[in-house]
Amino acid sequence: MSQALSIALGKDGLINQDDTAILFYDLSFLSDRITDLINLFPADTLHAVAVKANPLTGILLLLKDKEVGLEVASLPELYLAEKLGFPHGRIVFDSPSKTKAEIEYALKLGAYINADSFDELDRIAAVLKTIKSNSRMGVRVNPQVGAGSIRATSVAGEVSKFGIPMDDNIARLEAYYLKYEWLKGIHVHIGSQGCPVPLIVEGIKKVLNFAKGVNERHGKKIDVFDLGGGLAVSYHQGEAPVSMKEYREALRENFPALFSGEFKLITEFGRYIHANAGWAASKVEYVKREKTQNIIMTHLGADLLLRKCYNPGDWHHNITVADKNGRLKTGSDKNKYMVAGPLCFAGDIIAANLELPVVEEGDYILVHDTGAYTLSMWSRYNSRQIPKVIGYTSDDSYEIIKERETLNDLFEFWS
Numbered sequence: 001m002s003q004a005l006s007i008a009l010g011k012d013g014l015i016n017q018d019d020t021a022i023l024f025y026d027l028s029f030l031s032d033r034i035t036d037l038i039n040l041f042p043a044d045t046l047h048a049v050a051v052k053a054n055p056l057t058g059i060l061l062l063l064k065d066k067e068v069g070l071e072v073a074s075l076p077e078l079y080l081a082e083k084l085g086f087p088h089g090r091i092v093f094d095s096p097s098k099t100k101a102e103i104e105y106a107l108k109l110g111a112y113i114n115a116d117s118f119d120e121l122d123r124i125a126a127v128l129k130t131i132k133s134n135s136r137m138g139v140r141v142n143p144q145v146g147a148g149s150i151r152a153t154s155v156a157g158e159v160s161k162f163g164i165p166m167d168d169n170i171a172r173l174e175a176y177y178l179k180y181e182w183l184k185g186i187h188v189h190i191g192s193q194g195c196p197v198p199l200i201v202e203g204i205k206k207v208l209n210f211a212k213g214v215n216e217r218h219g220k221k222i223d224v225f226d227l228g229g230g231l232a233v234s235y236h237q238g239e240a241p242v243s244m245k246e247y248r249e250a251l252r253e254n255f256p257a258l259f260s261g262e263f264k265l266i267t268e269f270g271r272y273i274h275a276n277a278g279w280a281a282s283k284v285e286y287v288k289r290e291k292t293q294n295i296i297m298t299h300l301g302a303d304l305l306l307r308k309c310y311n312p313g314d315w316h317h318n319i320t321v322a323d324k325n326g327r328l329k330t331g332s333d334k335n336k337y338m339v340a341g342p343l344c345f346a347g348d349i350i351a352a353n354l355e356l357p358v359v360e361e362g363d364y365i366l367v368h369d370t371g372a373y374t375l376s377m378w379s380r381y382n383s384r385q386i387p388k389v390i391g392y393t394s395d396d397s398y399e400i401i402k403e404r405e406t407l408n409d410l411f412e413f414w415s
Contacts, residue, residue, distance in 0.1 A: 001279050001366050004392055006326030011398060014390065019404060020299040021282040021387040023375060027062060028394040030277040030371075034066045037269065040248045042259060046112075048092040050229060050270025051077040053372040056389060058401035059274075060084055071229075071268040072111075075102045082109060092226070092266060094140070094187070096162055100127065107133035112266070114187040114226060115139045116163060121176055121183065128182070138185025138224055141166050141173065141210075143203040145190065162189070166206065174214055177221045184221070185266075186211050189228025192271050197242050200230055201254055208255055211263070225263040227251075233275045235316045235369050244272065271372040278371025280304065280387075281322070284363045285342075293336045293353065298365050301341010301348040303384045305367070306377045309347055318368040319351050321359055329357035339365055343382050383410050 004024060008014050015022060037047055048071035049063050055077065060070065061084060069090030072078045081091045088110035095102070096116040103120075104127050106113055113135055115121045121139060140163035159165075164173060177183055188207040190200045204227065211222040234241040252259050282298040302309035308317055319339060321329045337356045341348040350367065359365075378386055389402040 001281075001320070001368070002322045002326055002328040004326075005281050005322055005364060005366070007396055008390060008392070008398055009326050014398060014400070015388070019388050020285070021280065021304075023278065023280050023304075023370065023387050023389045025056075025059065025278045025371060025389065025391045025401065026393075027277075027391045030059070030062065030273065031066065033273050033277065034063065034068055037244055037267070037273070038066070038068070040244055041267065042261070042265060045265040045267060046090060046092070047267050047269070048090065048112075049273050050268055051080060052376055053270030054274045054278075055080060055376050056401055057084060058389070058391065058399075071270070075105065078102075078106060078109070078111065081111075088134070092268065094268070098123075103127050104131065107131060107135050110134040112185070112224075113137050114185070118164065118172065118176065121180065125180060136185060136224065137180075137183050138187045138226055139164065139173070139176070139183065140187040140189070140226075141207055143188055143190075143206040145199060145203045145206060163187075166210065170210065173210070174217075177214055178218060185224030185226060186222050187226035187228065187266075189226075189268065190230050192230040192232070196232075197247060197250055201250055204251070204255065208257065212257065215262075223263060224266065225258060226266040226268065227258075229267060229269040229272065231269060231272045233271055233369070233372075235275075235318070237318050237368075274372035275369050276371060278369070278374070280367040280370045280374075281364045282367070284359055284361055284365060286361060287359055289335070293338055294333065294359065295338045295340055296359055296365060297340055297342070298350070299342055300365075300367065300387070301343050301350060302345075303341065303343060303379045303381065304370065304374050304387075305341075305350055306379055307373065309341070309349060312349075317350070317370065319354060319356070320366045320368070321357050322364040322366055324362040324364070326364065329359075329363065331357045333358045342384070343379075345381075380413070383414070385410060 046069050048069040050071045052073050070081045070086055071092045072081055073095050091111040093106045093111045094114045142163035142165045144165055144167050188203055190203045214221050231247050232241055280300055282300040284296055286297040288295040308315040323329055332355050337354045338352045339350040385405040388404040391401045392398045
C-alpha cells in the first residue's frame with residue numbers, strides 16, 4: 001500500500017492538494033480473485049457479483065470484461081447493470097420489496113429474478129399474463145439453520161426479513177413449483193462475514209435436499225441452484241480466512257450433485273471479491289497530544305467506515321502510517337493513538353488505543369481492506385465529498401476511476 005501511495009503521489013496530476021483522502025483499488029488483485037472463482041466452479045456457472053458491495057462503474061466494467069455477471073438488489077442497481085451493457089442473462093435481480101413496476105422492468109429486460117415470497121411469485125405470474133419475457137425465475141428460501149456471529153449480516157435465523165421460511169412451508173413451496181411452470185430455480189443465502197462455512201454448508205444441504213426431492217417426485221422442476229455468497233474474508237493481519245478453493249472442496253465433498261450438471265449454479269459473492277482489493281489513505285490534518293493518548297484528526301471516518309464506527313465490536317480495519325511521501329513509518333510512540341474522523345459526532349472513531357509510530361501533520365493514515373461495503377454505504381452526514389478513487393495494477397499503471405466530488409456536486413445532490 002505504501003509503495004502504491006508513494007508512486008501515486010509522484011505522478012503528475014494524479015493526486016492534488018484537495019485530495020485529503022483517496023480510495024485505492026488493486027485491480028490486479030481483483031482480476032485474480034475473479035479468475036480464481038471462475039476456474040474453481042463448473043464452466044457454465046453464473047458468477048453474479050453483488051453490486052451492493054461496490055457499485056463503482058469502473059470496477060463493474062472490469063467485471064464485465066471478465067465475463068461474470070451482477071447480482072442487483074434494487075431498481076437503480078438493475079439500471080446500472082443494463083446501462084453498462086451486461087447481458088440480461090448475466091443479471092440476477094434480488095430484493096425483498098420489488099414493486100410491480102420493477103418486476104415488469106426486469107421481466108422485459110430478461111433478467112433472472114429471485115422472488116422473495118409467495119406473494120411475489122403470484123405478482124410475477126400476474127405480470128407474465130400481460131407481457132412476454134425471456135427471464136428465468138427462482139425463489140429465495142430461508143433454511144432457518146441459525147445466525148452467525150454478526151447478527152446484522154445473518155439472514156438464516158428462525159425469523160428473517162428475507163425469503164420463505166422452510167420449516168413451515170415445505171408442502172406449499174413444492175406446490176408452487178407445480179403451479180408455475182416457469183419457476184425453475186431455488187436460492188439460499190445464509191449471510192456474510194461471521195457466518196462460518198459449516199453453517200453455510202448446513203443451509204445449502206437443507207435446501208438442496210428439498211430441490212432433489214421435488215425433482216425425484218415430479219421430474220426436473222428445479223434446474224437452477226443459487227448458492228448466494230457469504231464467504232468470509234480476513235480483516236486482520238496474519239489471520240488466514242477460508243480460501244475459495246477450500247470452500248469449493250467442502251461443497252463438492254458434501255454435494256456432488258452441484259457439480260454433476262444436474263443444476264446450473266449461480267453464485268453471488270461480493271465481499272470476497274472486493275474487500276481485500278481496496279484500501280484508503282487519509283491525510284493527517286492535526287495530532288492532538290493528550291496525557292493518555294494522542295488523537296489523530298483525519299479526513300475519513302463514519303462517512304466511509306459506517307459499520308466500523310457504529311459497531312466496532314463486529315468490524316475491524318488494520319491501520320498503518322506513511323509519511324507525506326508515502327513511505328512507511330516505523331517505531332513506536334510512547335503514547336497510544338486514537339484515529340478520529342472529521343464528522344461532528346463523538347462516535348466518529350476509526351480506532352483507539354493503537355500503538356503507532358510518531359504521527360505528524362501531513363502523514364497518511366492507511367486503512368486496510370476497504371474494498372467492500374464502504375463507499376457503497378457512504379454517509380451524507382455533514383455533506384462530506386466522496387474522495388477520489390484510483391485503480392492501479394501490478395505493472396504500476398494508474399487510473400482515476402472516479403474524481404473527487406466537487407462542491408457543486410454536493411449542491412446538486414441536495415437541490
